[in-house]
Amino acid sequence: MVRALDGVDLDVWSGEMVAIVGPSGSGKTTLINLLSCLDAPDAGTLTVAGRGVTDLGEEALTEVRRGRIGFVFQKFHLLPALTVAENVELPQLFLRQSIDRAHTLEVLRTVGLEQRAAHLPRELSGGQMQRVAVARALITRPAILIADEPTGNLDRANGEALFALFRRLIDRDGLAVVVTTHNFHLAEQADRIITLEDGRIIRQEQRRRIGTGNVTGD
Amino acid sequence: MGYVRLALRNLAHRPLRTALTVTAIGLAVAVAVSLIGFNLGYRQSIHTSIDKLGFQVMLMAKGCPYEAATMMLKGGTGLLYLPSSTYDEVKADPELAAITPIFIGLAQKEGSGIRDDEAGAFVILSGIDQASFVAMKPWLAFADGPGRQGGRWFAPDAAHEVVMGFEVAEYEQRKVGDTFYVTVIPHGQIEPQTHEMKVVGILERTGTQDDGTVFLPLSTARRLFNRPDELTIVGIKLKEFSGVRLREFEKRWARLPEVQVVSLQQVKTTLVSLVETAQTMIAAVAIVAIIVAVIGVVNTILMSVVERTGEIGIMKAIGATRSDIFQIIWLETLAICLGGGLLGCVGAVLGARGVEAALRLLIDVGVHGSIVVITPSILGGAMVGAAGLGVFAGVYPAWRAASLRPIEAIREGE
Numbered sequence: 325m326v327r328a329l330d331g332v333d334l335d336v337w338s339g340e341m342v343a344i345v346g347p348s349g350s351g352k353t354t355l356i357n358l359l360s361c362l363d364a365p366d367a368g369t370l371t372v373a374g375r376g377v378t379d380l381g382e383e384a385l386t387e388v389r390r391g392r393i394g395f396v397f398q399k400f401h402l403l404p405a406l407t408v409a410e411n412v413e414l415p416q417l418f419l420r421q422s423i424d425r426a427h428t429l430e431v432l433r434t435v436g437l438e439q440r441a442a443h444l445p446r447e448l449s450g451g452q453m454q455r456v457a458v459a460r461a462l463i464t465r466p467a468i469l470i471a472d473e474p475t476g477n478l479d480r481a482n483g484e485a486l487f488a489l490f491r492r493l494i495d496r497d498g499l500a501v502v503v504t505t506h507n508f509h510l511a512e513q514a515d516r517i518i519t520l521e522d523g524r525i526i527r528q529e530q531r532r533r534i535g536t537g538n539v540t541g542d
Numbered sequence: 543m544g545y546v547r548l549a550l551r552n553l554a555h556r557p558l559r560t561a562l563t564v565t566a567i568g569l570a571v572a573v574a575v576s577l578i579g580f581n582l583g584y585r586q587s588i589h590t591s592i593d594k595l596g597f598q599v600m601l602m603a604k605g606c607p608y609e610a611a612t613m614m615l616k617g618g619t620g621l622l623y624l625p626s627s628t629y630d631e632v633k634a635d636p637e638l639a640a641i642t643p644i645f646i647g648l649a650q651k652e653g654s655g656i657r658d659d660e661a662g663a664f665v666i667l668s669g670i671d672q673a674s675f676v677a678m679k680p681w682l683a684f685a686d687g688p689g690r691q692g693g694r695w696f697a698p699d700a701a702h703e704v705v706m707g708f709e710v711a712e713y714e715q716r717k718v719g720d721t722f723y724v725t726v727i728p729h730g731q732i733e734p735q736t737h738e739m740k741v742v743g744i745l746e747r748t749g750t751q752d753d754g755t756v757f758l759p760l761s762t763a764r765r766l767f768n769r770p771d772e773l774t775i776v777g778i779k780l781k782e783f784s785g786v787r788l789r790e791f792e793k794r795w796a797r798l799p800e801v802q803v804v805s806l807q808q809v810k811t812t813l814v815s816l817v818e819t820a821q822t823m824i825a826a827v828a829i830v831a832i833i834v835a836v837i838g839v840v841n842t843i844l845m846s847v848v849e850r851t852g853e854i855g856i857m858k859a860i861g862a863t864r865s866d867i868f869q870i871i872w873l874e875t876l877a878i879c880l881g882g883g884l885l886g887c888v889g890a891v892l893g894a895r896g897v898e899a900a901l902r903l904l905i906d907v908g909v910h911g912s913i914v915v916i917t918p919s920i921l922g923g924a925m926v927g928a929a930g931l932g933v934f935a936g937v938y939p940a941w942r943a944a945s946l947r948p949i950e951a952i953r954e955g956e
Contacts, residue, residue: 417548
């Protein structure tokens with residue numbers, strides 16, 4: 325049996341941005357899949373927003389994810405058939421929430437894309453698509469935003485703009501942001517940098533203030 | 543935005559594939575609707591055509607009764623004759639409500655050779671006893687309008703007067719008062735003879751074989767064909783028409799040599815059953831078309847699911863449950879089938895006349911009137927059937943999509 329993660333003990337706090345860095349195969353993606361309830365650990369404990377999720381099945385994990393965790397992926401993963409606004413509203417559709425276009429536009433304004441609401445993803449640049457993905461992640465007002473290599477397909481300027489956006493959201497909404505990156509320059513903007521290697525945390529560097537609410541466990 | 547709209551947007555995103563799949567379903571539905579419409583229309587047409595013969599029973603020369611009945615419906619060659627004495631004997635039967643003698647012969651159409659074997663080269667001449675014939679067909683009336691005013695029946699012994707059915711008058715471009723040349727080969731002779739006749743009336747359209755018939759007095763017809771003591775059929779209405787009465791009637795007159803009694807009810811049943819045999823084969827083709835179309839739909843949706851594995855993973859990651867994904871994919875399948883159903887229904891309605899023309903061209907349908915009748919209930923049934931196909935065809939692709947694990951789906955999609 326391969327141990328993708330071993331002895332990882334990690335708490336993430338509200339209002340905190342945690343950057344996870346490490347070489348390929350170090351376990352970053354596995355850790356982020358666990359934190360985001362896309363996967364469940366074989367052993368150990370995982371608590372999200374106060375709920376233990378260690379032994380939950382797929383449908384139960386979905387229930388935990390829904391509305392609590394926002395996702396941003398390296399490849400944006402917008403639905404090509406839907407407009408920007410419709411992509412942003414998709415999580416609300418699955419949560420059976422009433423869709424309020426004014427709220428959608430407000431979220432798009434947060435990421436600077438209010439004017440692009442009626443556009444299709446193919447009409448946007450990479451940086452704009454990633455900001456739409458952030459807006460989609462924020463629409464349900466989640467407690468945690470998880471971003472897996474969100475700047476992997478962006479140039480430096482767009483990457484820095486995205487991290488600046490994360491910072492604004494943390495400051496404004498008290499969001500917990502967990503982000504994996506290969507870019508150490510961007511990682512230095514996080515409150516805490518966790519370095520993984522061979523599935524173990526080999527270093528934790530506290531760079532800025534820590535939030536007040538615990539959202540994930542070990 | 544709801545799931546229906548999401549499903550439609552997904553389909554619209556792949557317009558060519560969606561259009562091809564919808565077209566395949568549409569063709570299958572159009573075939574099915576046309577077939578059912580043909581089944582209904584042809585039955586109705588057979589019933590109408592036979593009912594409008596005006597009599598329930600025919601006496602005719604022994605031979606194939608159904609060929610004879612078909613000849614009565616649409617004309618044809620190879621006529622058999624029975625002696626006039628048959629009519630004289632049978633008309634005294636106490637069970638008769640009405641009886642009419644008919645002599646049918648074929649005349650050459652102008653411009654065609656008399657020896658052409660094609661049925662279309664002939665005009666049906668029907669020698670009738672006007673009083674008893676019209677009593678059996680009270681709906682016969684003379685057409686009005688330019689060139690048709692003043693129509694009347696011929697005198698019983700008129701030697702040079704004819705009444706034309708609506709279609710034959712149009713085809714031959716004849717008006718009341720015009721001359722109509724009748725070219726026939728008299729019995730026992732080789733050379734054709736042409737007779738000049740006057741059109742004294744043109745009948746209103748009846749939607750039956752009468753529209754294509756030229757009527758003339760019985761005695762005149764027999765003289766033209768040199769068969770002074772023969773008839774083609776004797777049309778009969780019984781006072782009480784039932785299976786028992788018919789069998790009794792048949793039994794009474796079976797003693798006559800060379801004569802057979804044919805119930806038009808039996809003819810109807812036999813013609814319908816003959817048609818049903820052909821329709822079963824066509825239905826098999828339609829069923830195969832539908833099965834192929836359904837397989838096409840399943841294949842298309844499965845391909846779409848495979849292509850959109852990443853999208854499905856993302857939808858699950860951001861909150862979609864198995865049920866949500868199942869519904870979206872299932873609705874896409876349903877939308878394709880309903881779209882195909884609608885297309886097929888519209889196509890079948892718009893193409894009904896074309897299908898009818900093609901059927902008449904390809905097969906000898908033997909009846910007048912519309913043979914493809916598409917009713918609202920047929921269209922409603924087709925839409926329900928298309929929806930049923932969608933429900934059925936969507937289950938497996940939707941289940942496949944719903945079963946994807948988000949993390950693996952996202953990875954596969956990258």
